[in-house]
Amino acid sequence: MAQDDVEQLLRYPIPNESALEPPANWARLRQRCPVARVALASGDEATLLTRYDDVKRVLSDPRFTRPTPADNAARVADVESGGVFNSEMATVLPQHGEGHLRWRRMIGKWFTAKRMNALRPGIEAMAERLIDDMVQQGPPADLKASLGFPLPVWVICDMLGVPDSDRDRFAAWSDMMLSMTRFTQAEIETAQVEFGRYMAGHIAAKRAEPGEDLLSALITDTDSDGERMSDATLVATGMGLLIAGHETTANMIGKMVAMLLADRRRWEQLLADRSLVRTAVEEALRMDANSGFGMVRYFTEDIEIAGTVLPPGTTAVCSMAAANRDESAFDAADEMNLGRSPNPHLAFGAGAHSCIGQPLARTELQTVLDVLLRKLPSLELAVDVSDLRRVEGLVVGGLRELPVRW
């Protein structure tokens, strides 16, 4: 496919009916066509990478980053807005080199393992409260709406020092800013403006009266060059954390629980041995066949991948989900093995741009699973697996809802 002239380009994202299973052609792409030309929804052409080694190498290559608006990269879709790393974040937050490193190190201390351990009891209390509310309303319930969607917003609001009473507004803005299909462009823009205005006010309030939160600290901190973050960068950082950390984690909670309940022996295995929770979370991240678009890299120099030289100007789409099923990297890659270890999956990317929120995401996923196993051991799907539906959208994959009973 990559080399010949057949103009029948594979459409990307690859349509997939199944909510939890990978599309059939991933295996074929990895084997026969590791560097595949694809047509994106915008009509632009890109290069799809599906092998573990290639995806890992490209994502960790410091020369290449997510395209900035200045690059002449292929557009993912026709719409201007939406997307995890949309224009606002990409133009204000440093994406490349030293600037990116400085920004990352300034927020890095908020995501250390130690801090996560300190956050865990709070996350546990939030999960318990949300599950209690869900139980009170009685089965069946949509676990995604009752637990997966609110929990990560509560956690981020907590980190940013946003009062509990504003959580719902945060959740609504986040939903609108990320949605590409459910809201109109005007609604999305309004959400962005309102959110930006809220954050500016919030930052002014924190400046006047600092609290124990990330933004208060960033206001007074200096980076390694002794510089302070500008207000625009502070707003973008708050927005970036919400956008990068909400929908991803919310969907992953739903998909993880769905995968564990789809074959209830998995759930029972966890009930019998809680020490598997940590590796089970990693395995769910690896197995997630519906993780979304993948990560885009814009090549500014020649790079050879699997025998093909890709010229500067190439837009590469790295499918971490396809790479995570690569038999050359994982034994019995298509089997969900709750004790798999080590599990060097690429769900959080790799290298200097890999997810900075990954310890937080892990802590949330592990805590949710622990609390569910403890409080609702009889949990099961309330519909057939084949009735689970994917959310339509481009960037972050997930289930529309996750009907459960107990």
Next chain:
Amino acid sequence: MKVFVDQDKCCGAGTCVMLAPDVFDQRDEDGIVVLLDGQPSEGLHPIVREAANVCPAGAITVSDNA
């Protein structure tokens, strides 16, 4: 076993510290890895190897001869 970390490569994702807090730590100011124990005891070898394996930045290396 000898363990090495490369602070320039580290992206502060904390995966190693979550797995082996007796061997790895992170600097308070930016989350970059700090090696606590360059020659961990036998019982820790599997988890340290796992940490090296899953480090997103490839910043941890392990050598077995010693």
